[in-house]
Amino acid sequence: MKRFAGRLLEALLTLWLLATLCFVLLRAAPGGPFDTEKAAPPEVQAALEARYRLDRPLVAQYGAWLGDVARGDLGPSFQYPDYTVNQLVAQALPVSLLNGGLALLLALLLGVPLGVWAALRAGAWVDRALMLFAGLGLAVPKFVVAPLLVLLFAVTLQWLPAGGWGEWDNIVLPVIALALPNLAYCARLTRASMLETLGAEYLVAARARGLSEARLLFAHALRPGLLPVIAWLSPALINIVTGSAVVEQVFGIPGMGRYFVQGALNRDYTLVLGVVLVVGALIVAINALVDALRAWMDPRLRDA
Structure with a gap:
């Protein structure tokens, strides 16, 4: 109970510091939310400022x-006067969670098996080819990957729509654009971890006793080999959150990333702060879940 209370206090302090820093930086930036209203009469300008404090x-x-x-x-939105920030977040959060969750799931479902396969074929052409493609996936940023996917699959092949939201085929390209860098990193991380685990002394001794490679892999190597991948889930989530700002802008998706970018450009203070707080709380919650999952998989971490 004491440990839980300490974690909760730490999370609240983190969110408070994050919100305070964002508040100060927004106010320090040049310009204001109603700079385009300079032609309005002074009494209208004063009324706007009074309404939003x-x-x-x-x-x-x-x-x-x-x-x-x-x-x-979370207050009223400056640039969307008919909506509160709570309403905008309630509309955008499920969209971003769907895109981000599918992207992370795709990265894990493909990255882990590919990394294990590369480790089992270490030094072979399959291993070199997989790691080459993984390196390319890490080298190409999302703001390049997303337009390339649109150019190939939407413009040239016309298999999928270039943007929009509402149908299942609108999800495919954004999810792939978000997943590719994480898939590449997951594959490389899994390969490195599995190579280290497969070379451990207890597995060498088990192999010498005649245990099959399949039993060695699934019963003894896979669980400890995936511990670094579990620890990577927290930075992977942050990578998806930051990447969603670019991907949602490119594909015209009404998610949290798009609202954050538009709010920052328009100096919509309450919208930016609301998005930062909600995303920050989500990241804190995911970090707690990842820590619990790591402790379940590795008993040595339970008393740490």
């Missing part, structure tokens, strides 16, 4: 916003 001192704005967040209210 921009006429108050910065400390008062911060205190009022923090109080609203404590009550679960």
